[in-house]
Amino acid sequence: MLQVLLKNEGPIRLDAEFNCVRGELLALVGPSGSGKTSVLRAVAGLLKSPGLQGRVSVGNRAEDLWFDSVRGIRRAAQQRRVGLVFQHYALFPHLTAIENVALAAHPPRDAAYFDTLFERMGLAGLQHRRPSQLSGGQQQRVALARALAREPQVLLLDEPFSAVDAPTRQTLYHELAALRQSVAIPMVLVTHDLNEARRLADRVVILDAGESLQVGPPARVFASPRNARVAELVGIQNHFQGRFFSNGPGDAPGCGRLVWHGDEAGTGHISLSVVDKKRLDQGAEVSWVVAGELLDISVQADAQALNTLACSLREVLPLGEISLCTLVPAQLPSQCITLNLSSAALRQLGAVPGGVLYLHIPPEAVHIMPVRQT
Amino acid sequence: MDWQAARVSLLLAVCTAALLLPLGVWLARWLATTPWRGRPVLEALLMLPLLLPPTVIGFYLLVMLGQGSALGAWLVRSINLRLVFSFEGLLLASVLINLPFMVQPLQRAFAAIPGSLREAAWVCGLSAWRAFWKIELPLAWPGLVAGVALTMAHTLGEFGVVLMVGGSIAGETKTLSIAIYDRVQVFDMAAAHVMAVVLVLCSLAALAFVFAADKARPLQER
Numbered sequence: 404m405l406q407v408l409l410k411n412e413g414p415i416r417l418d419a420e421f422n423c424v425r426g427e428l429l430a431l432v433g434p435s436g437s438g439k440t441s442v443l444r445a446v447a448g449l450l451k452s453p454g455l456q457g458r459v460s461v462g463n464r465a466e467d468l469w470f471d472s473v474r475g476i477r478r479a480a481q482q483r484r485v486g487l488v489f490q491h492y493a494l495f496p497h498l499t500a501i502e503n504v505a506l507a508a509h510p511p512r513d514a515a516y517f518d519t520l521f522e523r524m525g526l527a528g529l530q531h532r533r534p535s536q537l538s539g540g541q542q543q544r545v546a547l548a549r550a551l552a553r554e555p556q557v558l559l560l561d562e563p564f565s566a567v568d569a570p571t572r573q574t575l576y577h578e579l580a581a582l583r584q585s586v587a588i589p590m591v592l593v594t595h596d597l598n599e600a601r602r603l604a605d606r607v608v609i610l611d612a613g614e615s616l617q618v619g620p621p622a623r624v625f626a627s628p629r630n631a632r633v634a635e636l637v638g639i640q641n642h643f644q645g646r647f648f649s650n651g652p653g654d655a656p657g658c659g660r661l662v663w664h665g666d667e668a669g670t671g672h673i674s675l676s677v678v679d680k681k682r683l684d685q686g687a688e689v690s691w692v693v694a695g696e697l698l699d700i701s702v703q704a705d706a707q708a709l710n711t712l713a714c715s716l717r718e719v720l721p722l723g724e725i726s727l728c729t730l731v732p733a734q735l736p737s738q739c740i741t742l743n744l745s746s747a748a749l750r751q752l753g754a755v756p757g758g759v760l761y762l763h764i765p766p767e768a769v770h771i772m773p774v775r776q777t
Numbered sequence: 778m779d780w781q782a783a784r785v786s787l788l789l790a791v792c793t794a795a796l797l798l799p800l801g802v803w804l805a806r807w808l809a810t811t812p813w814r815g816r817p818v819l820e821a822l823l824m825l826p827l828l829l830p831p832t833v834i835g836f837y838l839l840v841m842l843g844q845g846s847a848l849g850a851w852l853v854r855s856i857n858l859r860l861v862f863s864f865e866g867l868l869l870a871s872v873l874i875n876l877p878f879m880v881q882p883l884q885r886a887f888a889a890i891p892g893s894l895r896e897a898a899w900v901c902g903l904s905a906w907r908a909f910w911k912i913e914l915p916l917a918w919p920g921l922v923a924g925v926a927l928t929m930a931h932t933l934g935e936f937g938v939v940l941m942v943g944g945s946i947a948g949e950t951k952t953l954s955i956a957i958y959d960r961v962q963v964f965d966m967a968a969a970h971v972m973a974v975v976l977v978l979c980s981l982a983a984l985a986f987v988f989a990a991d992k993a994r995p996l997q998e999r
Contacts, residue, residue, distance in 0.1 A: 449896050480899040493897035496996060497915050506911065507901035553901060 405557050405589040407446060408457040415441050415452060416613040423557075423589035423606075428579075430592045430604035430621075433636060438613035439593040440490075443559050445470075446591070447487050448480035461556045461589070486550030486558040491566055492542050494534040500545045501530035507552040517552075523585075524548045525578070540571040544578070551586065558590040564599065576603060597638055601625065609633050630772045631690035640741045641693045645675075647683045647771060654679075655709075658766055661691060665737035673734050676709045677769045690772045695742055697768035701761050702752055710764040714740070716754050721746060728754075730762055778971050781948050782956035785864070789952060790932040793871040794925050797879045800872075801924055805883035806913070810895075824881075826874040835941025838870050842942070860942075867943040867950050871932050878931050879924040882987075886920020887913065889996055922990035930983035934976050 404424045411417040419442050423429040431439040444450040446459055448469065459470040461484075469478045494503050501517055508516070521527055524544045534542055543563055550558060560579075564572045580603070583590065594600050600607050601621040609617045609624060616636070617629040628634040634642050648660040659679030664672040683689065704711055714730035717739065726749050730740045740762065754760055804823075808816060826834060842849045842860040852858045860866035890913060898908035914921070936954040943950030945959065953972050960969035 447900055449899070480896070481902050481904060485900055487897070487900045489893050489897060491893070493891070493893040495894060495897070495912055495916075506898070506903065509902050549901065 404462070405446070405591070406458065406460050407442070409442060409445050409459070410456040411441075411445075411450075411452050411613070412454055413452065415450070417441060417445065417455070418613055419608070419610065419615040421608045421615055421618050423591055425589060426583065426587040427605045428583060428590045428592060428603055430594055430600035430607045431610055432594060432597060432600045432607050433610035434595060436612075437610040439595070439610055440561055441613065442610070443487070443561055443591065443593050446557065447485045447559055448478060448483045467556070484553060484556045486547075486553050486555030488543070488546045488550050488558075488560045488563045490562045492534075492546035494542055494545055494549075496534050499531045499533055500526065500537065500548075503534070503545055504549045504552045507549045509553070512552070520548055520552065524551075538571075539567040540575060543567060543575060547582070556588060558586070558588055560590065560592045562593055562595070564594070564596075579603060597625075609636055611636055626694055627770050628692065628772060631774060634690065634692050634772065639692045641695065643691055643738060644774075645689055645691055645771075647677075647685075647687050647689045649681070649683070649685055650679045659683075661689070661769065661771065663691075663735065663738070665735055670737045671735050673712065673732060675764060675766075675769065677766050677771060683771065683773065688774050690774055692770050692772075693740070693764060694768050694770070697765055698740075698742060699763040699765075700742070700744070700752065701763070702754070702759075704761045705763065708763045709766060712762045712764065714760055714762050716756055716758050716760055719749065719754070719756055730760060732762075733759075778968065778975075779951075779953070779956040779960075782951050782953050782972075783975070785948065785950065786933050786952040786954075789864070789867060789871055790929040792868050793875055793932045794879075794928045796868070796872050797875055797928055798921075798925060801876070801879035801883050802914075802921070804876075805880045805920070805924075806887045806909075806917075808880070809884050809887035824877050827877050831874065831935065831937025832941055834874055835870065835938040838866075838873070838938070838942050842866060842869070862942075862944045862946060862950060864943075864949050867939060870938050870942040871935065874935065874938050875928045875931055878927040882920040882923035882927065883917065884920075886917035886923075890916050916996055919990040919993065923987040926983040926986040926990075930980045933979050 404422055406422045408420045409417045415438065417438055419438070421429065431442060433439050441450055445455060456472040457470065458472070461467045461469065468476055469483045470476060495506070498506070501521070504517060504520065505511065517530065521530055524547060526541065526544050526548065529537060529541060534545070537545065546563070564575055567575065592600070592604060604621060606619055607621050607624050608615050611632060617624050617633050624633070625637050625639075628637055628639065631642065643663055644666065645661045645663045648662065650657070650659050654660055655676060657679060658676045661675045661677045662672050663675055664670070704713065713733045715733065716728060717731050718729040720727040724746060725743045726746050728742045728744050728749070730742065732738060732740070752760070808820065839861055840846060844850055844853055844859070844861070849860060852860060858865060860869055894912060894916070895908060898912045899905070903911060934954055935952070936958070939950065939952050939955060945951045945955045953976060957969045957972045960966070960972070
C-alpha cells in the first residue's frame with residue numbers, strides 16, 4: 404500500500420495525506436497550481452525541496468520506505484520503483500519506441516518480453532518507430548509501457564489524457580480500466596478534470612493550495628463535500644449560506660431547521676426542514692448545497708410536501724437534450740437555484756421564462772457544511 | 778603554401794578542440810542546468826574573449842605567463858614548462874580565447890533539453906551519469922558539433938593572441954594566419970592568397986557543419 408504524508412513550506416506548499424491500496428486508482432483533483440503534480444513528484448523522488456517533511460512508503464520492508472524526514476531517509480528517484488507517465492509523456496525523441504521502453508527494464512529483458520509487452524499495450528509493429536512517428540495515443544501507450552517495464556511498485560499518471568483528442572481519450576479510458584485488471588499495484592492519477600476523476604477513480608483526493616481537503620469515493624465527495632471550499636472545487640452550482648438550528652418543538656423528529664439567507668442582511672429568508680446529524684452548534688453559520696437530482700419540480704404546490712418553494716423561472720438555456728433552468732425563490736429574490744432539466748420534461752411542465760414553478764427540496768437532498776475558518 | 782605553418786595550425790586546432798570539449802561540455806551543462814546567483818558574472822567572463830581585442834588578451838597572457846611573472850618563473854623552475862613563445866603556451870591561450878565558441882552552442886543545446894526528459898531518465902532508473910550519456914549527450918550533439926567546428930575554425934584563423942603569446946617560431950608557433958602576414962610583408966601575394974583561400978574554405982566548411990547539425994536537431998523530433 405502506498406502511504407503518503409507530505410508537508411512543505413515555501414513556494415511549493417504541501418500539506419497532503421492519503422493512501423492507496425494495491426489495485427486501487429486514486430485521483431488527485433484540484434485546480435491549476437493546487438499542488439497535484441508536486442505531490443506526484445514528491446512520491447517519485449523528483450521534488451527537490453530541502454524543507455520537505457513527512458513520509459512516503461510502499462510497504463513494510465526497509466527498502467519500501469522511500470522518504471522519512473524524521474529518520475533522514477530520502478531515496479533518489481532511481482532507487483524508487485516508480486512507473487511515472489509524464490503529462491506530455493517525456494519520451495526520448497532520439498530513441499525508438501522499444502529503446503524507450505527497454506531503458507526502463509532492470510535487469511535488461513530479451514526481445515520476446517518487449518514483443519509481449521508491446522502486444523499487450525496495442526503497440527505491436529510499432530517497436531522501431533521514433534516518438535515523432537507515433538500518434539498522441541500511441542505515444543501515451545509507449546509511455547505507459549515504459550512505466551510498466553520498470554516493474555513499478557506504484558504507477559503515477561500525471562494528466563495522461565490531457566494531450567489527446569476526445570475519441571482517443573475514450574479509448575485510453577477503457578485501456579486504463581483493462582490495465583487495472585491485470586496490474587494490481589496502487590495507481591495515482593493527477594487530473595483537473597472532475598468528470599475524468601469521477602469516471603475512473605475509486606477514490607479522489609481534493610487538493611487546494613497543496614492541502615488535501617477531502618479524501619473519499621467520488622460519489623460521496625461530490626454529494627457531501629466536507630466544506631464550502633470543497634463544494635466550490637468540485638463545481639457544485641447550488642451552494643448557499645445559512646444558519647442551522649437543531650431539532651426544536653416545531654420540527655419533525657430527526658430534523659433541524661436551516662434558515663437560508665441571502666448574502667446581504669435584511670433581504671429576507673426561507674426556513675427549510677433539514678436532517679439534523681447532531682454535529683453542528685445551535686445557530687451555527689453554515690454553507691449548504693443541494694443535490695440537483697433529488698429535487699422535484701411541479702406547476703402545482705403540494706401542501707403535504709416539506710420545503711415547497713414558489714419560484715419564478717428566470718431563464719431557460721437549451722443545451723441539446725437538457726436545458727439549464729434558473730429559478731428564483733419568491734421569498735428570497737437575491738438567490739437563484741440552477742437545475743438541469745430534460746427539455747422533454749420542461750415541455751411537459753409547459754414552463755416558460757417568467758412563469759411560476761414549485762420546487763420541492765427533500766430534507767435529505769440538503770448537505771450542510773460548517774463554514775471553514777481560514 | 779607554408780605546410781609547416783599549416784601543420785602547426787591544424788595541430789593547434791585539434792588539440793584546442795580536444796582539450797576544450799570535455800571542459801566545455803561540463804561547463805555548459807552546469808550553466809544550463811544549475812540555478813546559481815553568480816551565473817551572469819561567470820557567463821560574462823566566458824563571453825569576454827568575444828569582445829576584447831585579441832592583442833589585449835595576448836598582452837595579459839604574456840604578462841601573466843612570461844618568465845618575469847611569478848607564475849611563469851615557477852612553472853619554468855618546477856616543471857620546466859615555458860608558456861610564452863612555445864606551442865604549449867599557444868595551446869593554453871587558444872583554449873582560453875575559444876571558451877565562448879565551445880561553451881555557447883553547448884549551453885544552448887543543453888538548455889533546450891526539457892527537464893522532464895532528464896527526470897524521465899532518472900525515474901527509469903538511470904544514474905545521472907548514464908542519463909547524461911544515453912539521453913543528454915545524444916540530444917545535445919548539434920551543439921557539440923557546432924562547438925567543435927567553431928572552435929577549430931576560430932583557432933585556424935586566430936592572429937592577435939598567437940602573435941602576442943607565441944611569436945612566429947617556425948614549426949612551433951607560426952600558424953597559417955601568421956604565415957599569411959609574413960608573406961604579405963615580403964609582397965609574396967600569391968602564397969598569401971593560397972593560404973587565405975584555405976582559411977576561407979575551412980571557415981565555410983565549419984559554418985556548413987554548424988547549420989547542417991542545427992537542421993538535424995534530434996529535439997525537433999517531438
